[in-house]
Amino acid sequence: MRSPVLNGDIATCTDTATSTSNVLINNRSVCTVITSAAVGAILGPGSPKVRVNNAVISVNGDSVAPHGDTVHGTATMVATSVKVFVP
């Protein structure tokens, strides 16, 4: 089981995830693949068994689209939720 990525979670490149979904965990919007970003779009793969607003939910370790040099070219998401997990 993996933690879902939430609005405000930080990618390995230190950029912040942003989500506008209307599904909240701990009062923070849940991030989804492609539709949420940490500067670059969150590419996933996410958890294909869980959908939010008809998009695949993003989870810890998801890839972020390259959006710059060095660390911004290979970033992944670091989810911080410790109370909610998805398959």
Ligand SMILES: [Zn+2]
């Ligand atoms: Zn970045």
